[in-house]
Amino acid sequence: MRQTAVVILNWNGRQHLEQFLPSVVAHTPAAVEIVVADNGSTDDSVPFLREHYPAIKVITLSENYGFAEGYNRALEQVDAEYFVLLNSDVEVSAGWIEPLIATLSNNRHIAAVAPKLRSYGYRDRFEYAGAAGGFIDILGYPFCRGRILSTVEQDQGQYDVAREVFWASGAAFCCRADVFRMLGGFDADFFAHMEEIDLCWRMQLAGYRIMVEPRSVVYHLGGGTLPNESPQKLYLNYRNNLSMLFKCAPTWQRIIVAVVRPICDMLSAVIYFLRGDKALGQATLRAYRDFLDDHKELNRKRQAIRSSCKAESQQIYKGSIILRYAFGKKTFGDMMK
Numbered sequence: 001m002r003q004t005a006v007v008i009l010n011w012n013g014r015q016h017l018e019q020f021l022p023s024v025v026a027h028t029p030a031a032v033e034i035v036v037a038d039n040g041s042t043d044d045s046v047p048f049l050r051e052h053y054p055a056i057k058v059i060t061l062s063e064n065y066g067f068a069e070g071y072n073r074a075l076e077q078v079d080a081e082y083f084v085l086l087n088s089d090v091e092v093s094a095g096w097i098e099p100l101i102a103t104l105s106n107n108r109h110i111a112a113v114a115p116k117l118r119s120y121g122y123r124d125r126f127e128y129a130g131a132a133g134g135f136i137d138i139l140g141y142p143f144c145r146g147r148i149l150s151t152v153e154q155d156q157g158q159y160d161v162a163r164e165v166f167w168a169s170g171a172a173f174c175c176r177a178d179v180f181r182m183l184g185g186f187d188a189d190f191f192a193h194m195e196e197i198d199l200c201w202r203m204q205l206a207g208y209r210i211m212v213e214p215r216s217v218v219y220h221l222g223g224g225t226l227p228n229e230s231p232q233k234l235y236l237n238y239r240n241n242l243s244m245l246f247k248c249a250p251t252w253q254r255i256i257v258a259v260v261r262p263i264c265d266m267l268s269a270v271i272y273f274l275r276g277d278k279a280l281g282q283a284t285l286r287a288y289r290d291f292l293d294d295h296k297e298l299n300r301k302r303q304a305i306r307s308s309c310k311a312e313s314q315q316i317y318k319g320s321i322i323l324r325y326a327f328g329k330k331t332f333g334d335m336m337k
Contacts, residue, residue: 005080011039037074066191089221111208112175114168115216130169132159133212166315170196194240207310231283238287
């Protein structure tokens with residue numbers, strides 16, 4: 001067994017592999033195995049890898065299983081103590097992996113750790129998908145150190161202290177293989193989006209901690225699979241977020257969510273319709289429909305998760321980021337005051 005394996009999930013991302021894989025090869029120690037798991041691509045990703053990177057292990061999946069099930073299936077074929085899951089559109093920097101592995105090696109109670117995510121296109125700014133560590137508020141809305149809703153901060157070293165967080169971004173996600181497997185990996189029903197937040201929550205309920213280590217810096221392009229205004233992306237984010245809350249949240253939080261979230265989300269749907277974004281409004285409604293249709297299966301999952309709960313997460317923000325954002329608290333530093 002190798003200590004560490006970097007696993008990149010690819011779907012029709014030949015151009016991303018050509019652009020970003022050289023940095024991974026250049027800045028990853030030789031002792032670390034690099035694996036590309038191909039999620040049923042129909043482009044020339046696999047021939048490209050076999051021609052230009054014969055030393056890289058390639059796992060081929062028969063179809064596009066999405067991020068969640070794709071990684072679950074791929075990691076069944078990877079034998080390592082630590083997994084580093086890396087998006088195909090991430091550029092890594094010198095010394096990026098060592099602080100992540102040190103974090104896990106030095107504390108058995110840490111299950112996952114994230115690097116600092118900066119924007120590939122605007123390199124002095126944080127990247128939306130993870131910035132300097134992720135959190136959720138009382139209603140389940142995700143935010144980051146360095147990104148609140150649509151406001152993304154410039155990285156001026158203000159979040160350069162390693163600390164415990166609620167979630168580590170799936171764009172660059174380093175975790176213990178044994179904990180990943182013990183918890184059943186990602187929830188395959190999510191397909192894509194929110195699956196890493198869901199897993200981090202389950203890790204915390206199992207008694208583990210999630211960290212961010214800003215000494216490790218990577219640059220994420222973002223939006224490589226689904227654009228930000230994609231109805232399918234919006235649908236998955238809404239549906240999966242509601243499913244995660246149903247499965248993992250303590251009873252007191254579920255009560256608040258059940259009362260307030262439908263009001264907030266239906267208001268968002270109305271705004272989409274009023275501004276002419278019919279597809280986005282319909283995606284929001286469809287997410288609620290499918291979430292309610294999945295109630296029986298979600299209840300089964302909740303019982304399994306909550307029955308073995310060892311600790312509640314202490315990293316849930318007890319306020320509403322939407323409310324505080326409306327009153328001018330648009331940075332993480334301001335939000336925490």
